[in-house]
Amino acid sequence: MIMKSKLFVTFTRCRTSCSKLQQFRVTGASAFRAGILHMVLLLLVPAGIYAQPQIHATGVHAWGSQVDVRFHVRCGNGFTQQFTMQNMMVEDNQQDLTANATLQCNGVGGISAALVFDASGSMSGPGNAAAKEAGRIFIDSLDGVIDEATVIWFSTVVNIQQQMTTIKPLLYGAVDAIPALGGTAVWDAVYAGLIELINNGVNSTRVVIVLTDGVDAASTRTPDEIINLARRNRIPVFNVLLGDHGDDVELRQIADETYGGFYQCDDGAEVLVAYDEIYEEIRAATHDCVISYTGACPDGREHWVNLGVLQTCGGDDTTYIAYTALYDSSVAQEVHMSFGDISGSADAGTVKVPLNLDAPIGTGIFRSCFINLRYDTSYLSFRSAVIPTGSLIEGVTLNVTEFPSTSVNLETMSDKLVSGTGNLLELEFDVKSVFDTT
Structure with missing residues (x-):
């Protein structure tokens, strides 16, 4: 019995100067019922070994x-x-x-922190009090010698209340001066915190910590600009959202993509817990x-x-x-593959599945690659994988490593100049039980 595969394969291949063994992703529906056969990017990460x-x-x-x-x-x-x-x-x-x-290990360093606080009208009362208490507690933890901070508050505009300093009384005074009026320009304020760290932060551990309760309504900067600037300068952004009416999606995205952290707090007490956790993480980063x-x-x-x-x-x-990873088209290219018509039948006990190149490769070179093949082991048992006569990559050595009941690794060992589209590999499976192939 023969059926047409519906699997569409997309993967990225790199030149050998980039890496000999390359992995790729595959997307699409399975050729067999309920995903019996599919290929995925294998991300096997060994669990931490228990030790001191x-x-x-x-x-x-x-x-x-x-x-x-x-x-x-x-x-x-x-x-x-x-x-x-x-x-x-x-x-x-x-x-x-x-x-x-x-x-590279440079010993234990200090902290350079940009403390950014929402001073909009919605923070009036408990929110403003929580901001001041959290700020003072964080400053308490600084050593007053090499640790330094800047205090920035924002409403419709951004105000650098205190530039970068190690002098704690100046920082306390700046926090105590945070008002609560006006609109919300949170993105501009986060960006200003990054600029202050880039220009004036002297320690290797540099962070931005933001407390807000609202939705941005006045910024000219965007979350993408914040992420790009933070990542270029290796500065994590920690965002603390008070309540549930803020830009939680964007705040979380900024935190995730800069390797900071996102905290959503219901009240001032939870804000204090968040600031304590942030400090502990930052202090650990000084090592x-x-x-x-x-x-x-x-x-x-x-x-x-x-x-x-x-x-x-x-x-x-x-x-x-x-x-x-950043995408560099000079060393990476998109290659599209799919499973072809299946030959054999479940009744016969074996099936063969071709893997085909669906679109010509721009450079004409099929680079050496690493493939992880997974399949539904309740229906199938891997039998073999070969580069058949007439394949586009005929003559290339194929290494096959089987992990029983889990997956198969396939590695093509050299580059091959190819033209057009056609067959690459042929996979063969034993069928454990009859399934619907219509």
């Missing part, structure tokens, strides 16, 4: 094939930087890039190291970094963090 050290990734900065990952390591109740690159491992979308990585590596594919896709510390504090630990 605890590694925590705090942010990623990526441009081209260069990636910087910030992280810190706890050892018992404290932090440690007593490790070298020999104690580290890093994988980007399962590709081991440890050999290309470098490690950050940076691991840098090259070789990540600038494919415009989501990447997962698996980061590990080994033989430190008497043990090992791993963590992971995601980022979206």
Whole structure:
């Protein structure tokens, strides 16, 4: 029995100068009933191994094939930087890039914080009181020596009440002077906080902390501009929303994409808890190291970094963090594939499924790639994968690694000049039970 596959495949392929092993995403409906056969981008991230050290990734900065990952390591109740690159491992979308990585730890630094407060009319009363109390408590935690902050409040306009300083009485006075009148220009204020940090923040740990209760109605800046500026300068933005009437979607997006945090609070007491949690996270970040590596594919896709510390504090630990790579068309290209007509039948016990190239490749070169194939193991059992005679990539070596009852990894080992469209691979499966192929 033969049926037409409805699976549409889209993936990104990189040149060999970018990476030899490349993973790709596949979207679309399954060729078999209820998704019996499908291919996906495999994001296997080993769980953290229980041990004395605890590694925590705090942010990623990526441009081209260069990636910087910030992280810190706890050892018992404290932090440690007593490790070298020999104690580290890093994988980007399962590709081991440890050999290309470098490690930088600069010791313990201070905090540079932009404290941004909503001073619109809707904050009058309990909201304004919560802002002042949260600000004073945060300032209490600063060391008054190298830690520094700026106090910015906003209504319809943005006011830098106190420029960056380590002098705590000046900061207390600025917080106590926050008014409550006018409209809401939250995006302009966040952007101003970033500019103040970029121009005047001297510490390596720089953050913006925002408290607001409303919807932006007066800004000329946009959330995208905030995200771009923050990411270029590696500054996380922490957004605290008081109540449920604010720009929660945009505030959360800014926090997520800058590796900050988003907190939605019902009252002033929850605001104080949020500020305490933010401070603890920021203080931990002053112990950050940076691991840098090259070789990540600038494919415009989501990447997962698996980061590990080994033989430190008497043990090992791993963590992971995601980022979206920039797209560079000079080293990445879109390739469209789909499953073709299935030959064989469930009654016969085996079926063969071709994987075809649906559209010509712009460069004409089918680059070496890594494919993860998943299928419904209640219906199918993997039998083989081959590059058949007449395939567009005939002559290329195909490595096949099977993970019983889970998936199959397929790796083409070299580039091939191809013309037009046609068949790439042939997959064969044993059928465990009869299913509807109509």
